[in-house]
Amino acid sequence: MGEALPGGHAILNHNSERIHVTQRAIKEMDMRNFLRRDRESGLRQIKPEFVDIMAEMEYGTRLMRELGSDFSGPAVPICTCPDCRRLESDLDRTLTPDEQLCRVHEESEAAVRAVRSKRLQ
Numbered sequence: 001m002g003e004a005l006p007g008g009h010a011i012l013n014h015n016s017e018r019i020h021v022t023q024r025a026i027k028e029m030d031m032r033n034f035l036r037r038d039r040e041s042g043l044r045q046i047k048p049e050f051v052d053i054m055a056e057m058e059y060g061t062r063l064m065r066e067l068g069s070d071f072s073g074p075a076v077p078i079c080t081c082p083d084c085r086r087l088e089s090d091l092d093r094t095l096t097p098d099e100q101l102c103r104v105h106e107e108s109e110a111a112v113r114a115v116r117s118k119r120l121q
């Protein structure tokens with residue numbers, strides 16, 4: 001599975017929780033050097049040491065509105081990058097937004113469990 005998923009792109013927040021954000025948010029954070037690569041998951045991660053600085057610098061911006069004050073990300077990000085637009089046409093439109101949200105949560109919980117169990121080894 002690639003990083004582009006229906007409803008955004010997976011990254012890790014400062015607590016190593018998998019969240020889904022738009023490509024635009026990733027680019028903005030990348031440009032400001034707020035991201036690093038998490039070696040275990042291969043995902044980009046918001047640098048924990050930057051969270052306070054970032055919240056202050058970006059307060060009130062589109063980026064912070066998307067990430068939320070706790071950096072938990074939007075429930076269902078609306079990403080308009082070419083990858084997401086292509087995937088969107090494959091989305092199962094019979095799912096209600098709540099069901100889709102559920103699915104994203106299940107995926108992220110499974111990913112967190114996988115990362116945690118690796119760390120315990």
Ligand SMILES: [Zn+2]
Binds near residue numbers: 022080082085
């Ligand atoms: Zn996208």
